[in-house]
Amino acid sequence: MSESKDHNTRTISVGMIARVEGEGALRVSVKEGVVQDVELRIFEPPRFFEAFLVGRHYDEAPDIVARICGICPVAYQMSAVHALEQIFSVRMEGALRDLRRMLYCGEWIESHTLHVYMLHAPDFLGYASAIAMAKDYPEIVTRGLRLKKAGNALMTLLGGRSVHPVSVKVGGFSRVPLRSELEALKEELLWAREAAVETVRWVAGFDFPDFAQDYTCVALRPSDEYPFNEGSIGSSGGLNISAGEFEQHFREEQAPYSTALQCRLNGASYLVGPMARVNLNHGHLSPLGKQVLADTGLSLPLRNPFHAIVARSVEILYAIEETLRIIDSYEPPPSPSVPVAVRAGIGMGCTEAPRGILYHRYRVDDDGLIREAKIIPPTSQNQRRIEEDLRAYLPRVLDLSNEQAALGCETVIRCYDPCISCATHFLNLDVQHLR
Amino acid sequence: MFRGDDGAGVLAARRLKTLVGDRAEVIEAELAGLEVLDFMAAASAVILIDAAKSGRPAGTIHRLDASAGPISADLFPHSTHVLNAADAIELGRTLEVLPPRVIVYGLEVGDTRAGNDLSPTVAWAVDQVVERVVHELEGLSCTSGS
Numbered sequence: 001m002s003e004s005k006d007h008n009t010r011t012i013s014v015g016m017i018a019r020v021e022g023e024g025a026l027r028v029s030v031k032e033g034v035v036q037d038v039e040l041r042i043f044e045p046p047r048f049f050e051a052f053l054v055g056r057h058y059d060e061a062p063d064i065v066a067r068i069c070g071i072c073p074v075a076y077q078m079s080a081v082h083a084l085e086q087i088f089s090v091r092m093e094g095a096l097r098d099l100r101r102m103l104y105c106g107e108w109i110e111s112h113t114l115h116v117y118m119l120h121a122p123d124f125l126g127y128a129s130a131i132a133m134a135k136d137y138p139e140i141v142t143r144g145l146r147l148k149k150a151g152n153a154l155m156t157l158l159g160g161r162s163v164h165p166v167s168v169k170v171g172g173f174s175r176v177p178l179r180s181e182l183e184a185l186k187e188e189l190l191w192a193r194e195a196a197v198e199t200v201r202w203v204a205g206f207d208f209p210d211f212a213q214d215y216t217c218v219a220l221r222p223s224d225e226y227p228f229n230e231g232s233i234g235s236s237g238g239l240n241i242s243a244g245e246f247e248q249h250f251r252e253e254q255a256p257y258s259t260a261l262q263c264r265l266n267g268a269s270y271l272v273g274p275m276a277r278v279n280l281n282h283g284h285l286s287p288l289g290k291q292v293l294a295d296t297g298l299s300l301p302l303r304n305p306f307h308a309i310v311a312r313s314v315e316i317l318y319a320i321e322e323t324l325r326i327i328d329s330y331e332p333p334p335s336p337s338v339p340v341a342v343r344a345g346i347g348m349g350c351t352e353a354p355r356g357i358l359y360h361r362y363r364v365d366d367d368g369l370i371r372e373a374k375i376i377p378p379t380s381q382n383q384r385r386i387e388e389d390l391r392a393y394l395p396r397v398l399d400l401s402n403e404q405a406a407l408g409c410e411t412v413i414r415c416y417d418p419c420i421s422c423a424t425h426f427l428n429l430d431v432q433h434l435r
Numbered sequence: 436m437f438r439g440d441d442g443a444g445v446l447a448a449r450r451l452k453t454l455v456g457d458r459a460e461v462i463e464a465e466l467a468g469l470e471v472l473d474f475m476a477a478a479s480a481v482i483l484i485d486a487a488k489s490g491r492p493a494g495t496i497h498r499l500d501a502s503a504g505p506i507s508a509d510l511f512p513h514s515t516h517v518l519n520a521a522d523a524i525e526l527g528r529t530l531e532v533l534p535p536r537v538i539v540y541g542l543e544v545g546d547t548r549a550g551n552d553l554s555p556t557v558a559w560a561v562d563q564v565v566e567r568v569v570h571e572l573e574g575l576s577c578t579s580g581s
Binding site for chain 2: 142
């Protein structure tokens with residue numbers, strides 16, 4: 001963090017945002033006590049993978065896009081296969097459809113638990129890290145690790161391994177589990193269900209700043225279930241469109257200070273992710289989920305970004321319950337995949353990554369080769385909204401030391417669980433070579 | 436598909452798999468985050484190999500004895516996953532689930548652009564680390580990961 005001051009100008013720079021998946025930088029300018037500029041600089045090799053996909057056969061796409069992010073590979077795979085299946089008029093039904101939901105559940109459990117326990121809870125309890133928090137709360141951190149492991153187990157069984165799953169393919173899976181393999185997970189999932197309930201109660205007891213904002217929430221809105229892979233794209237402002245209409249309403253813009261693109265809905269910021277999903281789809285939570293959410297005393301719609309940790313925890317519970325529901329009704333499909341008849345076309349897919357909707361569009365030729373790819377991740381959709389939250393929050397911390405002000409800003413950013421360097425392991429890439 | 440030198444740990448693990456036989460279990464941890472704790476569970480000794488980026492020249496080999504005391508997360512500061520291997524080890528130490536013996540090898544990397552192969556310098560360092568780990572295994576009965 002650095003600070004520069006003249007007689008009436010103060011600049012707060014946070015060079016690296018800790019405990020965010022990836023790294024970014026925040027620059028804030030204040031003049032005479034008024035916030036002038038808020039720039040969240042995201043270091044992202046933004047479109048390498050879009051270019052990398054061009055010329056590849058469609059069946060390579062799931063394995064390639066899984067490499068974009070180690071935290072949400074399933075999301076990238078799901079948006080890719082659903083977009084490609086749209087081109088080939090393939091529709092997932094029955095057990096295959098359920099297994100894809102279950103795989104997504106595994107990712108939500110893993111990703112959400114990592115964020116709730118290891119990355120975000122330390123903010124509310126006054127610790128610099130999960131390691132420091134573990135000294136005083138070893139049982140709680142151990143519970144978080146075990147809960148995350150329940151998600152890992154699902155990913156390993158369904159995806160072939162816990163990171164970068166390899167079993168997903170256009171048309172289904174390369175292998176589906178035996179009923180006995182799923183049954184073997186049940187005991188731990190029943191423990192996890194109780195742990196998830198405790199998690200919601202635990203985080204709901206945190207001391208939240210009073211910071212209600214006016215959000216336009218955007219999420220998938222299936223008619224009869226909580227969203228993962230299907231549903232129209234809806235908003236709290238009345239939007240109701242198909243994935244194929246996404247680019248007519250949502251547009252990406254390049255922020256001059258960031259390598260990431262910012263996406264806007266009809267020119268304005270919007271919110272995606274757990275809080276938007278809960279606000280738009282809470283009617284599809286299970287009875288237990290609804291009750292646990294009601295017990296928190298929070299009123300819907302959630303409007304305080306600090307309540308995202310509660311929404312995230314409610315979704316951990318939902319993912320576990322949904323997994324148990326699917327296990328109980330599971331009959332292995334006759335085949336792990338359905339036939340795919342390749343043809344040229346354009347397909348769009350939009351699914352609910354842990355951090356919010358993830359849009360993919362592909363153009364494929366007659367040989368099944370990808371000729372064009374577009375990927376819009378949730379963090380680029382939330383980025384403008386994060387900056388607006390920061391602009392509203394900054395007056396509360398301007399009188400604090402730079403260190404404390406920076407910590408306050410980081411806390412706001414972490415509410416979004418942003419996956420800032422989704423496409424890289426290290427940040428000091430020469431992005432000019434990746435475009 | 437590797438990200439240039441970032442694949443050093445995985446490649447070292449694959450090399451070791453062919454060399455150590457049943458003397459040790461070799462695991463490709465891939466992301467080297469919190470999962471490391473699960474992989475280490477029940478092991479009496481662990482050798483962890485990961486790409487490092489601490490500012491030293493590419494090809495530099497770091498060897499840290501995590502059993503002797505805390506190791507710095509600065510060795511692996513640029514992971515997309517803020518809880519990196521060093522964090523996982525320190526969390527394990529706090530929760531008292533760390534194996535009795537934990538050795539960490541960090542291979543300093545240079546070019547980490549996606550799709551690139553390992554640079555010759557880091558490839559040489561991988562060879563060196565593999566040789567050293569095989570030698571260390573002679574004195575250990577351990578599980579190794581990357």
